[in-house]
Amino acid sequence: MPELIVYGIVLGSIIALGSVGLTLIWGITDLFNCAHGDQMTVGAYIALVVGSLFSRVGFLQGKVGPFSFNWGLLVAFIPAILISAGLAILIDRWVYKPLRRWGATSIVGFIASIGVAWALRGLIYILWGADYHFYFHGIRPMLFLPLGIKVRVDEIFIMVVAWAAVVAVYLFLARTKTGKALRAVADNPALARVAGIGTERMIVWAWAIAGALIAIAGMLYGIETQLRPEMGWIFLLPLFAAIILGGQGSITGALVGGLVMGIAQQVSTAWLLPSYKPAVAFILMVLVLLIRPQGIFGRR
Amino acid sequence: MGIEIGGILSFLVSFAIMASIYAIFSLGLNVQWGYTGLLNFGIAGFFAIGAYASALITTPRPTGVLADYVDQAIGLNQPFLVGVIGAAIASGLLAALIGLLTLRLRGSYLAISTIGIAESIRLFFNNEPWLANGPEGLSGLPQPLHGLVSPRYYNYIYLVIVLAFLALIYIALERGIRSPWGRVLRAIREDEVMASADGKDVFLFELQSLVVGAMIMGIAGALYAHFSVAIQPGVFTPLFGTFIIWTMLTLGGTGNNKGAILGAFLVWALWSWSTFFINRIVPPGFATRAPFIRYILIGLVLVIVLLRRPRGIIGEERQVSRF
Numbered sequence: 001m002p003e004l005i006v007y008g009i010v011l012g013s014i015i016a017l018g019s020v021g022l023t024l025i026w027g028i029t030d031l032f033n034c035a036h037g038d039q040m041t042v043g044a045y046i047a048l049v050v051g052s053l054f055s056r057v058g059f060l061q062g063k064v065g066p067f068s069f070n071w072g073l074l075v076a077f078i079p080a081i082l083i084s085a086g087l088a089i090l091i092d093r094w095v096y097k098p099l100r101r102w103g104a105t106s107i108v109g110f111i112a113s114i115g116v117a118w119a120l121r122g123l124i125y126i127l128w129g130a131d132y133h134f135y136f137h138g139i140r141p142m143l144f145l146p147l148g149i150k151v152r153v154d155e156i157f158i159m160v161v162a163w164a165a166v167v168a169v170y171l172f173l174a175r176t177k178t179g180k181a182l183r184a185v186a187d188n189p190a191l192a193r194v195a196g197i198g199t200e201r202m203i204v205w206a207w208a209i210a211g212a213l214i215a216i217a218g219m220l221y222g223i224e225t226q227l228r229p230e231m232g233w234i235f236l237l238p239l240f241a242a243i244i245l246g247g248q249g250s251i252t253g254a255l256v257g258g259l260v261m262g263i264a265q266q267v268s269t270a271w272l273l274p275s276y277k278p279a280v281a282f283i284l285m286v287l288v289l290l291i292r293p294q295g296i297f298g299r300r
Numbered sequence: 301m302g303i304e305i306g307g308i309l310s311f312l313v314s315f316a317i318m319a320s321i322y323a324i325f326s327l328g329l330n331v332q333w334g335y336t337g338l339l340n341f342g343i344a345g346f347f348a349i350g351a352y353a354s355a356l357i358t359t360p361r362p363t364g365v366l367a368d369y370v371d372q373a374i375g376l377n378q379p380f381l382v383g384v385i386g387a388a389i390a391s392g393l394l395a396a397l398i399g400l401l402t403l404r405l406r407g408s409y410l411a412i413s414t415i416g417i418a419e420s421i422r423l424f425f426n427n428e429p430w431l432a433n434g435p436e437g438l439s440g441l442p443q444p445l446h447g448l449v450s451p452r453y454y455n456y457i458y459l460v461i462v463l464a465f466l467a468l469i470y471i472a473l474e475r476g477i478r479s480p481w482g483r484v485l486r487a488i489r490e491d492e493v494m495a496s497a498d499g500k501d502v503f504l505f506e507l508q509s510l511v512v513g514a515m516i517m518g519i520a521g522a523l524y525a526h527f528s529v530a531i532q533p534g535v536f537t538p539l540f541g542t543f544i545i546w547t548m549l550t551l552g553g554t555g556n557n558k559g560a561i562l563g564a565f566l567v568w569a570l571w572s573w574s575t576f577f578i579n580r581i582v583p584p585g586f587a588t589r590a591p592f593i594r595y596i597l598i599g600l601v602l603v604i605v606l607l608r609r610p611r612g613i614i615g616e617e618r619q620v621s622r623f
Contacts, residue, residue, distance in 0.1 A: 122595025
């Protein structure tokens with residue numbers, strides 16, 4: 001059991017990281033972005049391509065410390081994050097911004113995001129095929145902790161990077177002027193507009209952050225397991241469950257929700273088949289919706 | 301030459317059967333989303349329940365050697381029509397249960413919940429082999445009037461059966477939607493609070509709409525099952541079972557039954573015919589990936605219609621009651 005909880009924290013860290021951007025978009029534009037999971041897949045695959053390019057460079061071929069992956073992949077994180085953020089901004093400009101402009105309801109945006117999700121997944125299938133891909137091959141070093149817990153060394157890296165990224169975004173939102181304006185828009189768009197904050201510019205920022213964080217989540221999940229075209233879709237239900245548990249637009253709520261969903265999914269495997277994991281997240285989410293629809297940290 | 305024309309004809313017949321089955325799904329969704337504004341993104345769940353219900357009703361329990369390979373909790377060995385009716389009832393019951401739990405939720409919450417329910421249903425059929433043989437699924441479903449003509453021409457008969465169901469459902473819906481009941485549904489879609497202020501029990505009408513739509517979807521699921529003769533949980537995926545139908549209704553015209561049918565035929569044509577063109581233009585080594593271009597096509601059609609023509613091709617007409 002303690003082992004399952006540790007695995008749950010690893011998985012929950014990735015879900016928490018992915019859900020921050022999702023709840024930010026939800027808070028600011030009222031949109032449930034169904035393509036978020038597939039944007040995660042895109043981020044992971046970009047890192048695969050860029051990483052294998054970098055790995056041809058001599059001094060990037062060595063493994064990073066005790067971890068399974070090489071420097072090429074680690075350096076590839078940066079372009080992958082930037083491309084994913086740029087893609088998120090472009091998707092918003094081409095799809096959701098026109099919808100906002102003619103005052104479509106958030107439900108129309110929700111349906112459109114499903115179209116975006118399929119287009120992205122089709123692209124991944126065409127470029128990389130349906131087969132599994134791996135960032136690296138060979139054995140993965142293990143770490144033996146007390147209580148008989150075995151974790152992979154990579155999982156320490158995953159947790160450190162995930163929470164470092166979360167802290168960075170948190171500091172950005174708490175300390176910088178742009179970050180404060182973003183939170184103001186998320187809290188009350190109408191009031192923020194009256195205060196002279198450019199809502200559309202803040203929405204671009206929100207998409208950039210969401211794109212960057214989901215790319216990191218995708219790459220970390222790729223390190224944890226493997227890359228496959230459906231990996232993001234599988235993540236979507238836990239991501240939605242996490243932000244609904246946390247409450248609309250609440251970063252703290254999304255982080256807590258993500259951890260809860262990760263732990264619940266892994267611990268459930270003690271009694272249920274592992275393939276039921278997405279269903280566990282979903283049933284928790286419905287329970288939250290029925291008992292406390294505004295979420296734990298929700299404002300309404 | 302004669303064979304080629306025969307081949308094209310039989311392709312067209314199976315195309316028309318599948319398109320008509322999808323048209324029935326699209327009509328069911330139109331009741332829920334088009335007329336009442338309920339976001340059902342779990343069509344695949346009702347699809348699966350309808351198909352499995354009919355399969356379990358119409359096939360016998362496996363005996364002898366077959367029993368070693370096929371697990372099936374129920375096997376009633378009843379005729380096709382009983383299966384279809386059972387599919388409608390099972391799907392309607394599931395909808396009533398889901399509605400009682402989730403209709404309190406608004407908009408996107410309902411959508412996400414229904415996605416989750418459909419995925420859970422698929423996982424359940426996949427992981428519980430005692431019920432309906434797990435991932436292998438069930439096969440050997442009976443086809444109505446099968447002895448009438450040689451198997452080569454059987455699809456013509458099945459097309460007539462499917463078209464009859466489509467016509468019946470279309471006529472029933474056209475009447476229903478112009479009745480006082482249909483007016484209440486549209487009133488709820490436009491303004492729930494107003495409908496409620498006019499003394500209509502919004503929850504009850506929404507529940508009825510959800511159940512009626514789901515029963516139609518259950519019938520379509522059964523028609524699919526008996527057409528393909530074999531079903532597996534892998535069929536009822538979110539794309540094939542849910543989102544393609546949303547694209548159909550959105551393209552054809554939300555809130556218009558003719559549009560729902562038109563959209564189904566157009567999108568299914570795009571889906572099933574595009575493979576010919578795609579296979580012709582892509583290099584040979586690429587053939588296994590080429591079909592996924594259709595994912596992009598379906599996604600882009602949905603987004604472009606929402607951006608350029610949100611009413612769809614036909615769109616909703618002003619509905620006036622007939623006296």
